[in-house]
Amino acid sequence: MSTEDALQEATEVLQQLGLKEYEAKCFVGLSRLSTGTAKQLSEITEVPRTRVYDAVRVLEAQGLVEIQHSSPQQFRAVPLEEATETLQDQYEARVERLGDALETAGDAEPESNGPVQEVWALSGNDAIANRSRKLITEAKEEVVLVLGDEALLTEDLVKALTELNKKVDVLVGAVTESLERKIHNSLPDATTFVSGLGWMRPQAEFDDDLVIGRLLLVDRSNILVSTVVPDSRQEQAIFGGGFRNGLIVIARRLLSQGLFPGRDPRGDQ
Template sequence: MNEISNHQQAIDLLQQLGLKEYEARCFVALARLPKGTAKEISETSEVPRTRVYDAIRVLETKGLVEIQHSNPQQFRAVPIEEAAETLRQEYESRTDTLVEALTAIEPAESNGGDEEITHEVWALSGTTAITNRTQQLIDAAGREIVFIVGREDVVTDELLEQLQEALDTGLDVLIGTQTEDLREQVAEALPDANVFVSGLEWLHSSPLEVDDDTTISRLLLIDKNTILVSSVHETATGEIETEKAVFGRGFDNGIVVIARRLMATGLQPADDPETPDDD
């Protein structure tokens, strides 16, 4: 059962990377064979023999298949690592081209005139999208980053590396964790950051007596202007549903002051860059 699942998953992923179904089926078939004729590929992949040649021709053009001009012709897939790198480069090339094309498109005229937007709130879904937005906001920081970690798996090597880069540029970085163990891990990785155990116990559950399995995943405040809050919901079977987030910028000073005070709960005053020095 697992073998069938892996087989179909490989075909599906290859299609997501740009191959058509018959091309993906032929490549997966060849990945299972040291080499094969069109007849053997057809039998293994369940692709009509007359369509195998067209699929192989495309795979050869993409650098995924080698051909031996014998009688009958023999075909074999390039090594899996090589194929993955070829597909990755093509995917990245298409992404770069897409960015260039979208950037070059002239913006449509807006009926809103030149009125400045002072406050906006947007929603995002999906861990990948939220992680990318988190990284983008951190990259744009100019003075201070306050990051409260609600779930341990939010802390990745990429995030730690990015926060270290922020520290290297002289930014204040404050990180709140839910456990002492995680605090120690983050503090060891980022010795120049202010890392503390957050006093926001309600991040993991509602303070009210209700059946609420929503967990705050991350809280981020950038330069006392931009806020991102994400959460996940745990089902009755223990599965984590899609992470969802809201983020906004241009908040008035009162809201930001309150948000920052809440997020700094648990941080010793002496470690808070906002605490004035005693003269």
């Protein structure tokens, strides 16, 4: 990544975190200077000099910039580690406020009674990882997970599986022996196996740019299936809940392919 691209990306991320364009540009500019005046900052950021003062005042109020009231005034960014922690705290506070506000607003319609069988689509690596962890943490009886991509064996996923109640059976399969060994080392208390689902592995004879990412079945009721686009590494998934029927029995048997019957905690009940 070139310097110009890095500066552009840093500016865009700061805007996504809530700063306005000139504020983001001024902070990025100051992060490259030990100290700077409005004139110097304007020259390296292309922010109009008169707008530099407004942007710096906002940054100071947020604890991201320090001002020396000399003539001319001198500005400097707080240390990068400190700035990162400040931005993270602000972002988390906003997310928490959002959650509180939406929870307080409540539902616009009453909840339906009884389980509903439904299937939904979801896109985005983070969103799918979060949904998978949520399903896992809510498990009461059993988690069956098959991974088709080593990159999906994240610390957060391992933590979610490790922290489950000991009464929950955890079965984790992999498409290759090497991945199965990594899973076993990360989850020594789980039942691990090499999946017998050959179609989960990339098939050279097929012109298909998708590979299976993860297959997840929780409590024989909630299921999530994802694919990964090799070039972009973007994950897409479908998931559903409320199932207690023959479809889940078939799905469970498929996911357990490669697992020796004797090692299956619950069998195919």
